[in-house]
Amino acid sequence: MFWRKLPVACYYTGRISLEEAVIVKVIIMGCGRVGAQLASLLDAEGHDVTVLDINAHSFRRLPPSFSGTALVGDGTDLETLKKAGIEQADAFVAVTQGDNRNVMAAQIAKRIFNVPKVVCRIYDPLRKDVYEALGLEALSPTTIFAEMLKDRVLS
Amino acid sequence: MYIIIVGGGSVGYSLCKALLREGHEVLVLDKDPAKCEKFEDEFGSVCMRGDGCEVAVLAEAGASRADVFIAATNEDEDNLVACQVAKHKFGVPRTIARVNDPKNEEIFRRLGVDCPVSVTNVILEHIEEKLPTHPLIHLLSMGEGKMEVVEVKVLEGARSVGKAVKELSLPPDSVLALLIRNGQKPQVPTGDTVLNVNDRIIALTTVDGEEALKEALVGRSNG
Numbered sequence: 001m002f003w004r005k006l007p008v009a010c011y012y013t014g015r016i017s018l019e020e021a022v023i024v025k026v027i028i029m030g031c032g033r034v035g036a037q038l039a040s041l042l043d044a045e046g047h048d049v050t051v052l053d054i055n056a057h058s059f060r061r062l063p064p065s066f067s068g069t070a071l072v073g074d075g076t077d078l079e080t081l082k083k084a085g086i087e088q089a090d091a092f093v094a095v096t097q098g099d100n101r102n103v104m105a106a107q108i109a110k111r112i113f114n115v116p117k118v119v120c121r122i123y124d125p126l127r128k129d130v131y132e133a134l135g136l137e138a139l140s141p142t143t144i145f146a147e148m149l150k151d152r153v154l155s
Numbered sequence: 156m157y158i159i160i161v162g163g164g165s166v167g168y169s170l171c172k173a174l175l176r177e178g179h180e181v182l183v184l185d186k187d188p189a190k191c192e193k194f195e196d197e198f199g200s201v202c203m204r205g206d207g208c209e210v211a212v213l214a215e216a217g218a219s220r221a222d223v224f225i226a227a228t229n230e231d232e233d234n235l236v237a238c239q240v241a242k243h244k245f246g247v248p249r250t251i252a253r254v255n256d257p258k259n260e261e262i263f264r265r266l267g268v269d270c271p272v273s274v275t276n277v278i279l280e281h282i283e284e285k286l287p288t289h290p291l292i293h294l295l296s297m298g299e300g301k302m303e304v305v306e307v308k309v310l311e312g313a314r315s316v317g318k319a320v321k322e323l324s325l326p327p328d329s330v331l332a333l334l335i336r337n338g339q340k341p342q343v344p345t346g347d348t349v350l351n352v353n354d355r356i357i358a359l360t361t362v363d364g365e366e367a368l369k370e371a372l373v374g375r376s377n378g
Contacts, residue, residue: 076232078258100208100232103239107266126210127236130244 023048025089027115029075029105030096034121036061038093043068050084075105078112086113094120099127106136156180159221159247161207161237162228163190166253170227171201182216207237210244218245227253235259238268264299290373291365294357302361304332305368309354313373321346323371326364333357 024047028035031053040063043049049068052075053059059070073080075094086092092109094102099122106120119137122128128140156179160167163185174181175198183194184207194202205212207226218224224241226234231254238250254260254273263271284292295304309315315323320331334344335355342348344356350372360368 076259078262098232100230100236104232104235104262104266108262112262112265124209127208127240130210130240134239134243 024091025085026050026091026093027052027075027081027084027086027089027109029053029092029094029102031058031061031070032095032097033061035093035095038095039068040066050089052080052084076101076108078108081108081113086115089113089115091115091117091119094118099123103127103131103136103138106138110136156222157217157220158182158223158225159184159207159213159216159218159241161185161224161226161234162253163187163194163202164227164229166227168194170225171198175201184212184216208233208240210240213240213245218247221245221247223247223249223251225251225253229253229255231255231259231263235263235266235268238263239266242267242269261300291369300362302359303365305358305360305365307356307358307369307372309350309352309356310373311352312375313352314375315350315372316352318350319346320344320348320350324367325371326360326367328364329358329360329368331356331358 024042026042026047027050028039029052031039031051035051035053039049039051043066051059051062051068051070052073053070054072054074056072062070071080071084073083075081075096086109092106092115094105096102102120102122106118109115110118119139122131122138122140123142125140125143128138128143131138158174158179158181160170160181160183163183167183167185171181171183171194181201183202184205185191185202186204186206188204191202191204203216205215207213218241221241224238224247226237228234234252234254238252241247242250249269251270251272252263252268254263254271257273257275260271260273260276280293290308290310292306293303294306297303325331331344333341333356334348335341335357336351337353356372358368
């Protein structure tokens with residue numbers, strides 16, 4: 001049933017044609033609230049999703065409908081990453097609780113496995129600036145949320 | 156030299172003690188106030204409380220004037236990030252990281268740490284050195300791990316015994332640097348130096364040439 005693998009949501013809503021429906025292979029490191037939600041969003045669109053977490057208990061956050069792969073393992077370990085299929089991955093997202101773990105895993109994905117799209121979460125805004133200057137695509141929820149709150153307060 | 160050490164555990168403690176004794180200016184960074192107090196009690200004000208991965212903490216520690224930066228915590232990812240921030244944000248010329256998982260040594264090197272030190276690999280090398288039957292011992296690796304200095308012991312029955320150095324088929328990228336013969340002063344071997352049983356040779360070689368070098372020096376003679 002190859003069509004199940006397609007980004008069905010986009011296709012069914014008529015936004016894209018069948019030919020344009022590109023499946024992206026994504027590896028998500030960290031199955032916390034953000035990781036699990038991102039995984040279920042991508043999965044619902046028909047992408048090929050693999051979620052990594054060092055604790056199998058974290059996978060309870062994935063919805064029952066999740067059809068991707070959940071793998072127990074450390075995302076800074078080369079063997080685990082290979083097992084997760086990083087050599088064929090189009091994108092890698094690091095969203096564990098630890099800034100440094102995210103930074104290390106993202107650099108491994110980008111520099112060692114040459115994954116085309118790598119995004120990581122760095123809570124510390126200053127550290128985020130350092131790594132952005134080094135070419136990592138990083139998001140700091142701290143900055144983003146503070147700015148959103150500021151806009152709300154002043155509106 | 157001004158040396159910053161991140162992590163006041165057992166490695167950080169011993170490093171701090173040794174470097175202070177050699178007369179260096181040392182600053183230890185640790186998140187744990189109890190550890191900081193221990194350092195203060197013993198060495199005076201050499202410890203600052205803070206996360207060594209944080210830009211603000213490193214700025215306060217004066218990282219931009221540090222000559223050497225050593226990350227010695229027991230978390231590999233913290234050591235990596237601390238070294239990268241020190242190097243790229245503060246331009247510290249030499250960063251050294253303790254590597255707890257030996258698999259990470261190569262990763263650290265590829266991600267720009269000047270000198271990753273894997274505790275496990277160091278112990279392994281020491282054990283190898285002590286094993287009498289091992290004919291080739293790694294003494295030092297250099298040039299980003301592509302070159303190495305090795306020690307080779309010429310054993311009885313080796314093809315090279317009684318031969319001059321120029322007669323050996325040494326790989327092109329290897330050099331015999333020193334010959335150590337029992338009871339004699341170490342000498343630099345020339346092409347005419349004849350090898351004896353129990354000679355120890357210090358050689359410089361590429362990692363790729365290592366096998367060929369070993370074969371030339373300690374390979375068994377045929378028949």
